[in-house]
Amino acid sequence: MRILIVDDESSARVMLERKLDIYSEIIESIKHADSVKSALEVLSENEFDLIFLDIKMPDGTGFDLLEQMEERQVVVAFTTAHDEFALKAFEFAAIGYLLKPVDSVKLENVMQMARQMKQNRNPQYKLLVESYKEKKIRKLVIPNAEGFLIAEIGDIMYVKSDVNYSEFYFRDSKRKLISSKTLKEYSQILESEGFFRIHQSYLINMTYAREYKKAYNEVVLTDGTQLPVARQKKALFLSYFV
Numbered sequence: 001m002r003i004l005i006v007d008d009e010s011s012a013r014v015m016l017e018r019k020l021d022i023y024s025e026i027i028e029s030i031k032h033a034d035s036v037k038s039a040l041e042v043l044s045e046n047e048f049d050l051i052f053l054d055i056k057m058p059d060g061t062g063f064d065l066l067e068q069m070e071e072r073q074v075v076v077a078f079t080t081a082h083d084e085f086a087l088k089a090f091e092f093a094a095i096g097y098l099l100k101p102v103d104s105v106k107l108e109n110v111m112q113m114a115r116q117m118k119q120n121r122n123p124q125y126k127l128l129v130e131s132y133k134e135k136k137i138r139k140l141v142i143p144n145a146e147g148f149l150i151a152e153i154g155d156i157m158y159v160k161s162d163v164n165y166s167e168f169y170f171r172d173s174k175r176k177l178i179s180s181k182t183l184k185e186y187s188q189i190l191e192s193e194g195f196f197r198i199h200q201s202y203l204i205n206m207t208y209a210r211e212y213k214k215a216y217n218e219v220v221l222t223d224g225t226q227l228p229v230a231r232q233k234k235a236l237f238l239s240y241f242v
Contacts, residue, residue, distance in 0.1 A: 003030045006039045007054040016102055036060040048074055050114040055080040063129045077110045089131040091189050093141050142179045153193055158204040159186050173223050199230045
């Protein structure tokens with residue numbers, strides 16, 4: 001495995017390389033870069049299987065590097081110490097990241113991923129670049145059995161729990177998508193984007209809440225769908241409309 005570590009802090013590069021020592025049997029080479037410019041120079045002359053990419057550097061960001069990097073088969077693992085917006089963007093793009101200092105268990109997960117697959121600079125990376133530039137989350141990558149779907153957040157009406165899976169329902173009412181993530185995971189991601197978990201089995205986009213039926217303790221969505229509101233959620237749910 002050929003690895004590139006891109007980070008402007010020499011101590012961070014050295015520390016990560018030391019942590020990679022335990023994978024020496026499968027690592028063919030490790031190269032370093034300390035900026036977007038130097039990383040592009042190294043990439044122009046070498047092929048890599050895995051890139052550890054810092055977000056903030058003196059001459060730009062890891063996202064700038066992705067924009068300028070030519071198409072290639074490579075796994076990218078982002079590393080960061082603080083960028084809160086980037087962490088949120090990673091969640092919506094369904095791409096992993098490593099917080100500094102790098103945790104050995106999470107590093108192992110990245111190495112397993114790198115061993116199992118190579119991936120193109122796919123729409124997930126484009127979504128990351130778009131979100132980071134605009135500082136606005138507009139889309140969500142939804143992993144499923146066939147790969148993944150990039151959905152406009154505004155098109156999602158509600159999400160239903162299906163044990164360890166989640167069913168997505170969209171405003172066109174013709175699409176239903178089953179995702180491999182749980183409703184709890186999607187609640188943590190989407191509740192800051194105008195969604196509300198009305199029940200242990202339902203997470204709704206409040207934009208589509210049309211009516212509340214007190215007698216049945218149900219919310220009616222704009223397409224006529226009726227969903228139950230849990231008793232313990234009722235007061236908070238109704239507070240949105242006061």
